[in-house]
Amino acid sequence: MRKKEMDCQEIQELLTAYLDGEVTPEEKAYIEAHLADCSACRAELEAFSSIQRDLRSALTSIAEDAAPSLQVWEKIKDRLEAKESRRGFWSNFTFGRVTAAATAVVVLAIAIAVWQFGGFFGGMSSPPPAPISAPAPIEVPTTTPATPAAPEPTPAPEPTMPEIVIPDIVVPDIEVPEPSPFKVFEANVAPEEAYYLPGETIKVELSLSNVSSEPITVEPYPADVQVTSTPERVWYVTPDSGSMSEVLFPGDEVSLVFTWDQQDQEGNQVPSGWYNITFKDISITQGDSRYSINPTARVLIEYPQGAMEKTIELNESRTVNSITFTLERIELTATGMKVYAFNTPPDYNLPSGQPGPAPSLWLHAEAEYSFDGEVFKQTFPSGIRFLENGVQHTWGEYLDPAPKNAEEVTFRITKLGDWEGPWEFTVALQ
Amino acid sequence: MPDLTEKWQTGDTAAFEALFRQYEKLVYRTAYLITGSKEAAEDILQEVFVSVWRSRHTYDAAKGKLTTWLHRITVNQCSRRKAGKASLAISLEEKGIDPPEMKRQVQPEEIAITRMEYQRLLQAMEALDAKHRSVLVLRYFNDLSYQEIAEALEIPLGTVKSRLNQSLKCLKARIEPGEASA
Numbered sequence: 001m002r003k004k005e006m007d008c009q010e011i012q013e014l015l016t017a018y019l020d021g022e023v024t025p026e027e028k029a030y031i032e033a034h035l036a037d038c039s040a041c042r043a044e045l046e047a048f049s050s051i052q053r054d055l056r057s058a059l060t061s062i063a064e065d066a067a068p069s070l071q072v073w074e075k076i077k078d079r080l081e082a083k084e085s086r087r088g089f090w091s092n093f094t095f096g097r098v099t100a101a102a103t104a105v106v107v108l109a110i111a112i113a114v115w116q117f118g119g120f121f122g123g124m125s126s127p128p129p130a131p132i133s134a135p136a137p138i139e140v141p142t143t144t145p146a147t148p149a150a151p152e153p154t155p156a157p158e159p160t161m162p163e164i165v166i167p168d169i170v171v172p173d174i175e176v177p178e179p180s181p182f183k184v185f186e187a188n189v190a191p192e193e194a195y196y197l198p199g200e201t202i203k204v205e206l207s208l209s210n211v212s213s214e215p216i217t218v219e220p221y222p223a224d225v226q227v228t229s230t231p232e233r234v235w236y237v238t239p240d241s242g243s244m245s246e247v248l249f250p251g252d253e254v255s256l257v258f259t260w261d262q263q264d265q266e267g268n269q270v271p272s273g274w275y276n277i278t279f280k281d282i283s284i285t286q287g288d289s290r291y292s293i294n295p296t297a298r299v300l301i302e303y304p305q306g307a308m309e310k311t312i313e314l315n316e317s318r319t320v321n322s323i324t325f326t327l328e329r330i331e332l333t334a335t336g337m338k339v340y341a342f343n344t345p346p347d348y349n350l351p352s353g354q355p356g357p358a359p360s361l362w363l364h365a366e367a368e369y370s371f372d373g374e375v376f377k378q379t380f381p382s383g384i385r386f387l388e389n390g391v392q393h394t395w396g397e398y399l400d401p402a403p404k405n406a407e408e409v410t411f412r413i414t415k416l417g418d419w420e421g422p423w424e425f426t427v428a429l430q
Numbered sequence: 431m432p433d434l435t436e437k438w439q440t441g442d443t444a445a446f447e448a449l450f451r452q453y454e455k456l457v458y459r460t461a462y463l464i465t466g467s468k469e470a471a472e473d474i475l476q477e478v479f480v481s482v483w484r485s486r487h488t489y490d491a492a493k494g495k496l497t498t499w500l501h502r503i504t505v506n507q508c509s510r511r512k513a514g515k516a517s518l519a520i521s522l523e524e525k526g527i528d529p530p531e532m533k534r535q536v537q538p539e540e541i542a543i544t545r546m547e548y549q550r551l552l553q554a555m556e557a558l559d560a561k562h563r564s565v566l567v568l569r570y571f572n573d574l575s576y577q578e579i580a581e582a583l584e585i586p587l588g589t590v591k592s593r594l595n596q597s598l599k600c601l602k603a604r605i606e607p608g609e610a611s612a
Binding site for chain 2: 014015052054055056060061062066068069073075076079080191193194196309333335
């Protein structure tokens with residue numbers, strides 16, 4: 001009797017796989033022998049079979065006239081355009097070098113500089129083509145729309161720094177600036193964001209073009225390139241390339257290619273994670289106007305063992321100096337970690353009809369994190385969203401992914417405005 | 431289209447749009463059946479293709495089928511969402527359909543019974559979490575083999591088997607309440 005019960009239980013565990021043709025020949029023989037003289041299991045088989053059949057029909061029937069709206073593609077396009085505007089997502093896929101159509105009068109200066117590890121090789125014979133950049137021009141800031149892509153005159157703007165998200169309600173969608181008659185030059189890095197395996201050669205190209213009707217001077221040329229891990233740790237800097245400058249006549253474009261073999265200044269492979277590759281402090285002058293830019297590409301060096309992908313719901317709270325932070329959720333994907341936390345600052349209230357509380361309460365939180373006790377990495381200040389009863393903080397821009405085999409992550413909120421923490425959370429990942 | 435993959439991976443936007451057109455319904459419907467919400471499915475479709483574009487460099491055709499990769503991203507996106515109130519059963523009711531396999535002449539009451547059975551089944555699915563709903567949808571809607579499901583979800587084959595079996599048991603218990611306590 002006991003034997004038979006065990007058999008039935010075992011058999012019933014296998015019935016779905018049996019019906020799906022997903023059992024081994026031995027299992028199949030075993031199941032069929034059992035079914036021949038067990039009416040209870042035959043009934044169970046019949047029930048499962050009927051559910052499978054109905055489920056297939058029900059799912060097919062309901063899915064068959066469900067279709068996405070026509071706007072989805074437009075929305076995807078918009079998002080990718082906003083993200084990749086600096087290299088012109090949709091309009092620049094006819095590759096080629098800009099040649100000033102104008103002819104003999106204009107001196108066409110196309111200069112290519114390749115740095116490789118400190119060496120600087122001029123005039124590489126066939127450089128990769130530079131995208132012809134269309135949107136996101138750097139403009140003379142006469143009327144300045146407050147978009148992240150629009151630079152300020154001086155001091156040096158950093159056009160590709162991640163935006164700090166002030167509440168969604170007051171931030172307009174990022175718009176690609178319209179080409180303007182005041183446009184002076186265009187600067188594009190490509191790829192703006194890319195993923196590599198450890199040891200792979202990383203290549204980033206900066207193209208600069210003069211789109212005005214007067215010459216511009218670019219210096220230093222070639223610019224220094226700095227590799228940092230988010231946000232401040234410097235891993236590699238090209239040696240000082242002096243104070244040369246380059247004049248670009250109207251229509252000219254120059255292209256700089258930086259290649260990096262993922263080694264730090266001492267020749268060691270850098271750890272996996274996100275890196276910024278910045279063409280530092282490029283100064284562009286035309287007449288009395290001077291602009292300073294730091295075009296930046298972001299690269300992710302992946303873990304050899306792969307990244308962990310999961311979402312962990314936490315809702316754990318820590319109180320330090322009477323301020324409580326609740327760590328709500330950690331989302332881990334192949335390309336990074338996103339952390340959500342919640343806090344109600346003292347005297348917080350959200351006046352109705354206002355986009356947010358008093359500006360003194362627009363406080364971003366600073367944080368750092370570490371997987372398995374490795375060195376802590378600092379985050380950018382949190383993005384904030386004002387809710388009825390408090391503020392949701394999000395850290396999602398370029399936090400490293402978790403290694404697939406990581407045991408735990410420590411997330412430490414160090415500061416909220418002038419309030420010192422730390423509010424520290426250690427979260428098991430396995 | 432052998433060239434499609436290579437082209438969109440190198441950043442060709444026309445090829446990427448073609449890729450989207452080819453797979454949008456697959457992704458949308460899978461997401462819809464897992465989440466039970468058309469609205470969520472549309473958001474997920476967006477997220478999936480934005481993610482495909484951004485991580486295009488990481489996809490390696492030699493390591494697995496494109497659809498497997500798409501299913502993985504889709505299911506990950508679905509499991510990031512909290513279960514909503516939307517219900518497939520309600521959609522079925524709105525649709526007022528004849529079940530597709532009923533080609534023969536059927537009596538109206540027979541259709542009504544079948545539709546009711548479907549509704550109970552879909553309602554029962556709501557009791558399952560996203561992990562279990564995902565394997566059900568990949569198996570009984572997308573018709574993936576157990577091995578393909580294991581690859582798409584990066585879980586062991588044994589887990590696929592047990593999740594499917596548990597899911598069917600749960601559905602059975604819920605549509606036959608009399609036997610649920612047995």
